[in-house]
Amino acid sequence: MDFDLSEEQSILKDAVERLLADRYGFEERKRHMASPEGWSADMWDRYAEMGLMALPFAEDDGGIGGGPVETMIVMEALGKALALEPYFATVVLGGGFLRLGGSAEQKAELIPQVADGSLKLAFAQVERNSRFDLHHVETAARKDGGDYLITGAKSVVLHGDSAGKIFVTARTAGDMRDKTGIGVFLVDVNAPGVSRRGYVMQDGQRAAEISFDNVRVPASAAFGDPANSLPLVRRVVDQAIAALSAEAVGVMSAMHGLTLDYLKVRKQFGVPIGAFQVLQHKAVDMYVALEQARSITLYATMMADSDEDTERARAVHAAKTEIGRGGRLVGENAIQLHGGVGMTMEYAVGHYFKRMTMIDLTFGDHDFHLRALADAGGLMAV
Structure with missing residues (x-):
């Protein structure tokens, strides 16, 4: 199976990451968080200009026709930047109900408003x-x-x-x-x-x-059906969990990168602390957890559009379980290896760990999804 991004997907990844790297530093994020809205209206407009709001909607409905992989790319980049804008709430959750449950009239009325950034859901x-x-x-x-x-x-x-x-x-x-x-x-x-x-x-x-x-x-x-919309809710939430898992991969990647940089510059006994083997082992544990999370997120992303409810649910339960476990391991090691500075509000790594904790609690934590996966017979039921 080919896991490489297509040319269009690679262009999207580069464009989103470049925008966020140029305009969403840690200090800028703190200013956005302190604003009355709690996020950047300017960045929201830029997302709309790039077509990110229209990304998951069909071209016939006024969208770009992207799928779960394109959503994964954007969400991972937003995770790396700790972006505050309501992209997940509007485009992934709200957009999911529009795409999967909306009538032709509802789509025609609402999707253009979401696509141009004027309507938040x-x-x-x-x-x-x-x-x-x-x-x-x-x-x-x-x-x-x-x-x-x-x-x-x-x-x-x-x-x-x-x-x-x-x-x-x-x-x-x-x-x-x-x-x-x-x-x-x-x-x-x-x-x-x-x-x-x-x-x-x-x-x-x-x-x-x-x-x-x-x-x-x-x-x-x-x-959907006012008397039986739970299947619609479950499908939208399954797709949302796959997107959240991608954001978590971005968060974990940022924590791992910050920690490696710190190990190279922080000195003790006259040498960088990264020279100590026990700390190298910790960094490797973080890397393994990150790559395991990335792999299961790719699987959940590929299953997100599946009409097989049981198989899609298994993939989502497995992803959320691994994200919860791996995210905690990466976050705790990142804080520990940074020492006291990792606990301060002035340093980014603690904020990443807070976001990781909230992702774990959104739509079911590690324990909840582990039980659900066990009840379903595991990821690959026999």
Whole structure:
């Protein structure tokens, strides 16, 4: 199997990495994080100019026609730069619902707005008691004539404070843990009854607590079958986890690179500390974990578009499991090998480890996916 990038993919990789290297240094990132939005509007416009917002959408829908590999390339570059912009929330999560669940009319209306950067999206799924279970939905969508009335609360909505529209999981029938009776609705944040409270997470990314009080949406706001949209949610989240894994590879790569540089310049007893064999072994352990994470991420990326739900889920569970394990190993070693400076807010490596920790917790941590993989019979079921 050929894992080499095509010429077009190589050009995309070089262009994105060059943009971020030129304009997204660590000091610039701190300034972006301190801004009212918590990210750079200028960089967002540049992403749109490069076509990154239109990347995963079909050409017939106004996109560029890229696939999971192109998304992987962009997400890995964003991970290396610790980028703060809501690309994952808007293009990967929101865009996933548009691509996989949108009608022709919904795509025609919304995809051009996403592609030019004017519309930002978010996905409101987590609830206070849901843990990592996508089917635990207490938010209700009650039919009222030709409309739905949505009532409930969602937590940790990634970039929910800057989104113009939010995809919301809400229950149209059944009990709170039933796997049927779940719908997905696109809600305008300015609709009566919507309230938001934004905040900064530990990794510098933004999130929001959002409540819905009898928010009226038309039936046309539903994506997929309002009575059975859990398969759509699972497919979008599977693709999102593959993209998150690619971002994690970028984060791990940056931590490994920073650590190697530090081992070469930090001296003890008159020699660089990288000359000590025990520290070389630590660096090798980091490299092995990085390459294992990269390999399983490639596999998950290749499976992301698969119509075989079981096989796709196995690949995603395996990727998230390895990312969680390897990311922690790389992060802990990076902090330890840097010594005291690795713990400071003024040095980048600690911020990378914070981002790595939040990636592990998004859509299920290492333990959650390891159990799910075991229940599925392993990566290659026999």
